[in-house]
Amino acid sequence: EPEVTQTPSHQVTQMGQEVILRCVPISNHLYFYWYRQILGQKVEFLVSFYNNEISEKSEIFDDQFSVERPDGSNFTLKIRSTKLEDSAMYFCASSVSGGSRELFFGEGSRLTVL
């Protein structure tokens, strides 16, 4: 069964460093997303991406964050100058359409900022 894959599964970084989280969405999907889950809390929307541009973003997604699709398969989330409060599980997700009845998540990338 097709799945969304994410790398790395866990990354530890020092405060102030840049981090890139990578995702390979399901191949025929057109909408891509990043969500964040701080430990023990609910899942929060960060950004959605369609047709090579950001279609929506939350207030969490400030200038520290950026996304891109550098090639036909990868979808990346870059966090510049990480802060302690960026420590969380970051989930990539994809769907066929914006109104899709199914939104598939990857297994997540756990980011720990020291």
Add this chain to the structure above:
Amino acid sequence: AQKITQTQPGMFVQEKEAVTLDCTYDTSDPSYGLFWYKQPSSGEMIFLIYQGSYDQQNATEGRYSLNFQKARKSANLVISASQLGDSAMYFCAMRENQAGTALIFGKGTTLSVSS
């Protein structure tokens, strides 16, 4: 105001019993979708079931069914014949179609199934 409310932080059930996980939502958008996800201790988010606001029938997927009561704005997940592997966190989520594609999640309910 909370858009998605899950009032049960934890639920306990015996194997083979049915369990209902509560979810209420708040929206003025006439077109919306409701989702349930399972998050086991390993952390991944597993899609379980979807209900559209215009769907006439309650959604079912195997042992999962969604008790959709539109007037009450509730979308409870019913798991029949619970299994030990059902022990996990369960999240209810909503997408308001006029607001875009983002899902808004509730705080989750931890389900523990015992033998």
